[in-house]
Amino acid sequence: MSAVDIGPLRDYLDGGFVSVLATAATDGTPNVSVISDVRYVDERHVALSFQFFNKTHANISANPRASLQLTHPTSGARQHLTLRYLRTETEGPLFEAMKAKLAGIASHVGMTRVFRLRGADVYEVLAVQQVAGPDQRAARSETLLTGLRDALRALRASTDVAALVDATLEALHARLGYSHCMLLAADAARERVFAVGSAGYPASGVGAEIAYGAGIIGVAARERSPIRITHMTSEYRYGATVREQFAASDATLDLEREIPLPGLAESRSQLAMPIVAGDALVGVLYLESPLDAHFAHADEEVCGIVADAFAARWRVLSNDDDEQRDDVAVPVGTVLSGTPLEVAHDMHDHSVFIDRDYLIKGVAGAVLWRMLNDHATLGRVEFTNRELRRDGRLGLPDFADNLEARLVLLQRRLAERDIGIHLDKIGRGRYRLRLLRPLSLEGQHADERLGA
Amino acid sequence: MRAGTARSMSTLLAEQRAFLEGDTILHLAVADADCVPLVAIGVGCRIGTRPPRVTVLVASPQAQAFLDVLATTRHLAVEFGRAPHHESLQIKGTDCVIAPATAGDLRLAAAYREKLHRQLGLLGLGPAGTDVYLGLPHEAIVALTFTPSSIFEQTPGPQAGEPLA
Numbered sequence: 264m265s266a267v268d269i270g271p272l273r274d275y276l277d278g279g280f281v282s283v284l285a286t287a288a289t290d291g292t293p294n295v296s297v298i299s300d301v302r303y304v305d306e307r308h309v310a311l312s313f314q315f316f317n318k319t320h321a322n323i324s325a326n327p328r329a330s331l332q333l334t335h336p337t338s339g340a341r342q343h344l345t346l347r348y349l350r351t352e353t354e355g356p357l358f359e360a361m362k363a364k365l366a367g368i369a370s371h372v373g374m375t376r377v378f379r380l381r382g383a384d385v386y387e388v389l390a391v392q393q394v395a396g397p398d399q400r401a402a403r404s405e406t407l408l409t410g411l412r413d414a415l416r417a418l419r420a421s422t423d424v425a426a427l428v429d430a431t432l433e434a435l436h437a438r439l440g441y442s443h444c445m446l447l448a449a450d451a452a453r454e455r456v457f458a459v460g461s462a463g464y465p466a467s468g469v470g471a472e473i474a475y476g477a478g479i480i481g482v483a484a485r486e487r488s489p490i491r492i493t494h495m496t497s498e499y500r501y502g503a504t505v506r507e508q509f510a511a512s513d514a515t516l517d518l519e520r521e522i523p524l525p526g527l528a529e530s531r532s533q534l535a536m537p538i539v540a541g542d543a544l545v546g547v548l549y550l551e552s553p554l555d556a557h558f559a560h561a562d563e564e565v566c567g568i569v570a571d572a573f574a575a576r577w578r579v580l581s582n583d584d585d586e587q588r589d590d591v592a593v594p595v596g597t598v599l600s601g602t603p604l605e606v607a608h609d610m611h612d613h614s615v616f617i618d619r620d621y622l623i624k625g626v627a628g629a630v631l632w633r634m635l636n637d638h639a640t641l642g643r644v645e646f647t648n649r650e651l652r653r654d655g656r657l658g659l660p661d662f663a664d665n666l667e668a669r670l671v672l673l674q675r676r677l678a679e680r681d682i683g684i685h686l687d688k689i690g691r692g693r694y695r696l697r698l699l700r701p702l703s704l705e706g707q708h709a710d711e712r713l714g715a
Numbered sequence: 716m717r718a719g720t721a722r723s724m725s726t727l728l729a730e731q732r733a734f735l736e737g738d739t740i741l742h743l744a745v746a747d748a749d750c751v752p753l754v755a756i757g758v759g760c761r762i763g764t765r766p767p768r769v770t771v772l773v774a775s776p777q778a779q780a781f782l783d784v785l786a787t788t789r790h791l792a793v794e795f796g797r798a799p800h801h802e803s804l805q806i807k808g809t810d811c812v813i814a815p816a817t818a819g820d821l822r823l824a825a826a827y828r829e830k831l832h833r834q835l836g837l838l839g840l841g842p843a844g845t846d847v848y849l850g851l852p853h854e855a856i857v858a859l860t861f862t863p864s865s866i867f868e869q870t871p872g873p874q875a876g877e878p879l880a
Contacts, residue, residue, distance in 0.1 A: 280838050281801065283794075285754035287746030293792040295744035295754060296869065297801055317876040318867075330754045332742070339835075339844030343754060394777050394850070556839075 267388050268306045272342055273560035275333040276301050277493060283332040284311065286322035294318045300365055301333065302357070303560065304385060309344070310357055312365055313382040320384075323348040329386065332394075336556070345390040351382040356488030358383045363479050363490045407565050410439040418572045423688060424580050424667040425674065428460045431548070431573050436462035439565060441550045443527060447473065447480065448546040448668035450625065456484050456547050457625075459672050461525050468525035469675045470623055483535035484547050491563050492533045493556040522621075532557035536566040540574040546668070548573070581667040603703040604683060608632045617682050626666075627673040629657045634686075634696050639704055648692040670694065724767040724863055727880045731804060731866075732762045738830035739795040739803075741771060743859075747784045755781040757793065758849055758856065759820065759827035769793065769806055770860040772816060772824050774853045782857065786813055791861055794869055798837040803869040804879070808861030816856040824856055 276282075281297040288294070296319045300312040309331070313320060323329060327348035334341050352358050362380045414434030421427035428446055435444040443463035447456035454475040458468045475485040483490045532552040538545040548570050550558065607616040613628035614621060623631065630651060637643040651657060652666055674686045674694075683700035728735070741757030759772035771793055775782055785791060791811040796803035816824070828849060835845045866879040 280840065281796070283742045283754055285744035285746075285752035285792075287744075287750045287752040289750060291746050291748070291750055291788060291790060292807065293744035293746045293752050293790060295742045295792050295794045295805065297742070297794070297796060297803070315876075326750050328749075328751045330744070330752045332754045332756075334840075334848060335844075336839060337841075337844060339840055339847035339849075341756075341848060345751075 267391060269303065269309065269344070269388055269391060270306050272333060272391070273303045275335050275340075275342060276303055277336055277556060277559050280334045280336045282311075282334070284319060285330040285332075286319050287326055287328065288318075288322050289325050294322055298331075300361055301331070302361055302364070302383070304357065307388050308349075308385060309346070309388060310352070310361060310383040310385050312361055312380055313351060313384045314365070314380060316381075323384070331386075341394040343392045343394055344388050345392075346386040347389055349385045349387055351384050353382045356486040357385075359482050359486050360488055360490045363482060364492050366492075407439065407561055410434075411565055411568060413438045414569055415572050418569070418576050421576060421580065423691075424577065425671045425688065427573065427576050427580060428668075428671060431569065432460050432462040435548070435550065435566075435569065439569075441552075441562075443530075443551045445525065445549040446546060447484075447549065448665050448672070449484065449544045450665065450669075451544065453625065454485075456480065457672060458522075458524065459546075459668055459675070464525035466523070466525050467675070467679060468523060469679060470522040470627075470672055471524035472522070473524065479533055479535045480547050480549050483537050484544060487537045487539055487544060489534070489536045489563055489567060491535075491558050493558065527551055527553055529553055534558045534563060534566055536563070536570045538570040538574050538577075540578045545574050545577055545665070577667075581665070601683075601700050603701040605703050605705060606632075606635055607705040617680070617684070620680075622680060622682075623673060623676050625669075626657055627669045627676070630669065631673055631677075631684075631686075633657065635684075635702060635704060638696055638698070639702065644696045645689070646694050646696070648694075724866070724880050725764045727866055728762050728767050728769075728863065729764045732764065734797070735762050735769075735795050735804070735806075736760055737797070738834040739797050740831070740834060742794040742796065743771065743773070743781070744792045744794075745781055745784045745788060745790060747788070753781045753784055756849070758853065759824040760793075760795070761820075761823060767863055768860055769808065769863055770820075770858050772820055772827075772856050772858055774850045775855045775857045777850045782813060785811055785859065789861075791859060796869070798834055801870060805867040805869045806863045807865045807867075808863055811859050811861035814858050814860065816858050820856060820858050824853065 282301045283295060284298050285293060285295045296317070298311050299314065302310045304310050329346040329348060331344040331346055332341055333344065358380070361383045365380045417430040417434050418427060421430045432444055432446055435441045445461040445468070446459055448459050449456050455472045458471045460469060461467050473481045475481050479490045479492060530551040531554055534550040536548040538548060548566055550566065552558070605618050612624050613626070613632065614624040615628040615631050616622060633654065633656070634646055648666060677684050677686055683698065685697040687695045687697055689695045741760060743755040743757055744752050746752045755773060755778040757771040758774050761770045773782065789811045790809050792805060792807045794803055794805045828851065831849065832842050832845050835848065840848065868877045868879055
């Protein structure tokens with residue numbers, strides 16, 4: 264028996280190999296059963312999926328001692344863990360994470376109706392014994408460490424939030440080799456996350472929103488807990504889930520005002536990592552792959568480190584209201600010509616439409632509408648974070664406003680649509696509106712809410 | 716598999732013999748005098764129907780503590796499972812005896828290895844990994860033989876745990 268630290272065994276918990284639990288009744292009658300999911304809690308605790316009221320659960324309720332066999336998914340090595348049952352959790356981050364993963368396993372084996380998580384049984388690990396096979400260590404550690412070092416350097420070198428978003432996605436995609444990744448920022452007041460960038464997809468999906476609790480991104484945001492799914496699951500696929508969730512929660516929902524979330528049609532592995540700074544949720548990093556069992560514990564750790572580095576840098580960059588004009592070469596708008604763009608604004612959700620096509624909504628929509636109004640009535644083109652943050656009409660929360668992330672979102676939506684309205688960053692805390700076409704503002708309530 | 720009308724243990728074993736002696740993964744459990752359970756794997760199985768007997772082969776160097784407990788309590792639980800849907804049965808007995816493997820048992824273990832290569836291949840484990848899983852090469856194999864006292868449906872689902880006999 265070795266000292267108890269199951270950290271090095273986390274790779275045993277990945278893949279399709281079943282784990283086996285031996286329990287005993289109080290009369291000494293043994294029982295053995297397979298366990299769908301064993302989750303690492305910390306170096307001395309594991310959680311086992313509890314799906315059915317069966318002999319195993321009757322036994323541990325009366326006699327907490329148990330023995331668990333883990334099998335390494337590629338080497339075949341086996342480990343035996345001596346356990347003591349502590350409690351069953353039926354809600355919270357651990358339960359939600361296991362529920363999400365079980366949905367993936369159930370879908371993978373066609374047993375969605377059979378596999379339903381009743382609880383997460385938490386056990387203390389009393390001892391570990393290797394039974395067969397060589398000791399297993401993460402083979403990819405060197406590659407991941409090198410990629411991680413490069414990624415952290417790139418994040419540290421970022422000088423504004425937009426560059427930080429790009430550096431993070433570039434690091435995940437190019438340096439760490441994750442084929443499909445997405446970065447979403449939190450809108451705490453509306454309990455949603457919105458995409459500010461992605462890599463590996465045909466469309467960026469910038470501006471797409473997910474409600475807290477919808478799919479694994481939404482659950483990771485709500486619970487502030489990482490979720491990793493190793494097999495495809497229909498229950499947590501986004502196209503349908505997000506729309507259903509929105510439709511159920513908001514009777515006034517207009518799906519025409521939704522930007523489609525990029526995503527693999529056949530996502531078979533998913534990893535959602537919340538980004539947290541202090542007590543505030545900053546956003547969510549999301550990785551997916553068309554391959555089964557593609558993300559291991561090491562990937563979860565790497566993603567967690569990147570998320571922490573992002574949060575630290577974001578905190579420095581996003582709350583910087585010190586206006587400084589940098590010597591940034593910004594293309595100057597030429598003489599306004601052509602047919603005026605018809606810009607419409609709906610004060611209900613601050614949706615902005617350009618020539619009747621939806622562009623953006625929420626705080627980013629309100630900011631754009633205010634800038635366009637100020638330009639039309641006062642001739643202004645430059646704006647500061649400080650004034651936007653102090654403008655009560657924009658609907659920013661008092662804390663954790665994520666204003667910089669919203670401006671990045673706005674900037675990118677305008678660039679993607681390429682309709683003749685651009686927002687250029689001209690220095691720390693400063694933006695300039697650059698118009699290439701004349702505008703016709705149609706906001707019927709503009710004067711009441713945001714107009715001059 | 717499903718629970719049916721009460722049948723004799725001999726009949727039930729005869730019905731399930733092909734499954735039990737096939738390419739099932741064998742998981743074993745015992746519990747010591749303090750009700751502390753231990754787990755082990757089997758490396759082969761043979762079924763006798765008249766009288767009903769279950770014999771499971773175990774590589775003894777990897778399961779010494781397990782076998783020490785079994786020698787004292789004689790209570791054994793064996794789960795027979797098959798990937799990928801975990802179709803499975805559990806058989807329990809209270810009169811288990813441990814004996815050295817016969818020449819026939821060693822041939823049985825060699826054949827079981829081949830079956831398990833296919834079976835664990837369904838779970839993504841290659842032949843080399845399967846050999847590691849089985850603890851090959853086996854230095855010593857023992858045969859655990861018992862009279863089944865109960866057989867349970869174990870395939871995951873609401874019927875799991877229902878006695879077949």
